[in-house]
Amino acid sequence: AAGVIQSPRHLIKEKRETATLKCYPIPRHDTVYWYQQGPGQDPQFLISFYEKMQSDKGSIPDRFSAQQFSDYHSELNMSSLELGDSALYFCASSLGAVGRGQPQHFGDGTRLSIL
Amino acid sequence: KQEVTQIPAALSVPEGENLVLNCSFTDSAIYNLQWFRQDPGKGLTSLLLIQSSQREQTSGRLNASLDKSSGRSTLYIAASQPGDSATYLCAVRHEGGGNKLTFGTGTQLKVEL
Numbered sequence: 295a296a297g298v299i300q301s302p303r304h305l306i307k308e309k310r311e312t313a314t315l316k317c318y319p320i321p322r323h324d325t326v327y328w329y330q331q332g333p334g335q336d337p338q339f340l341i342s343f344y345e346k347m348q349s350d351k352g353s354i355p356d357r358f359s360a361q362q363f364s365d366y367h368s369e370l371n372m373s374s375l376e377l378g379d380s381a382l383y384f385c386a387s388s389l390g391a392v393g394r395g396q397p398q399h400f401g402d403g404t405r406l407s408i409l
Numbered sequence: 410k411q412e413v414t415q416i417p418a419a420l421s422v423p424e425g426e427n428l429v430l431n432c433s434f435t436d437s438a439i440y441n442l443q444w445f446r447q448d449p450g451k452g453l454t455s456l457l458l459i460q461s462s463q464r465e466q467t468s469g470r471l472n473a474s475l476d477k478s479s480g481r482s483t484l485y486i487a488a489s490q491p492g493d494s495a496t497y498l499c500a501v502r503h504e505g506g507g508n509k510l511t512f513g514t515g516t517q518l519k520v521e522l
Contacts, residue, residue, distance in 0.1 A: 327508060336498060337453070339509035350507030384452065390508065395460055397443055398510060402452035 296320055298401035300385050306407045307375050315370040315404045319387030325349070326368040327386040327398060328360060337384060343368060344390045372406075380408045411436045411503050413513035421519045422489055430484040430516045432499035437480045440502040443510065444473050444484050447496045456497075457484070461504075489520045 299318040307313050319326050325344045329337040330353075339352035343362035354360070357375075362368045372379060382405050386398040412435045422428055432442070441460045445453040457466045457473040459482065465474040472485040482499055496517045500510040 325508065327510075329510075336512040336514055337500075337510075339511070342508045344508070350509055352509055382450075386453075388508075395441055397441075397455050397458040399455060400445070400453040405450070 298385055298387050298399055300383075300401035300404050302404060303402065304405050304407075306409060308409050309375060309377065311375050313372045313375060313406060315372070315383055315385075315406070317368045317370070317385030317387075317401060319366050319368070319385075320399055323387035323389055323399075324366060325388045325390030326362055326366065327388075328354075328368070328370050329384040329386065329400075331382040331384060331403070333381070340370070349390070375408050377408050380406060382406075411439075411501060411511045413499060413501055413511050415497075415499060415513040415516050417516060418514065419517040419519075421521060423521055424489060424491060426489050426520075427485070427487050428489055428518070430486070430497050430499075430518070432482040432484070432513050434480045434482075434501050434511075434513075436503060437477050438504040439477065440504050442473075442475055442482050442499060442501050444471075444482075445498045445500065447498060447515075449496075453498065486518075489518075491520050491522055494519050 327342040328340040331337040340354040342350045346362045360370045382403045384403045386400045388396045444456040459475040470487040496515045500512045
């Protein structure tokens, strides 16, 4: 079965650079979520989208922005990168249209390293 | 603010042993609870989802229970195998918390030969 696809798998950037992470949800899933997992920490919710509209916002820095496109894929744009942004970034998707009881399915993540 | 705690933080057991992982949450107004498995440096694999109206869910050697009123969930793993070694995370979806999942601190499990 198709899963959530994230790209790139690994990304190395320097401080103050920008980065764009991409997420392709499971086919027919209309809700996308972004999470950040620092070293040795549990995942922290950043932001979510349902039907291309922002549906919930968590601890996403102002330097980050995200959007969901007409084909339901999502991109997380990160600017003025800092050392503390080094983390594993997960995207998850679910069928939001049928209620909030649906499980979230996660991708393998993008490991972002800031030098 | 919802806080999710998992005990123990780490667990090492011999192969074949049955074990229980614990998850507790401070706000019982949850929509559902999901258990995940995470291998080192890898993504999250969903194991079981329990709706707030359910008491338990089973999948193979895994059984998850939920006591919403007391803010607790357990993940029971029967006849553990070395391949079960991973970090196990529970996560709750709060009724008033929109779509986000609040994750627990995780239990790092090692099953030894």
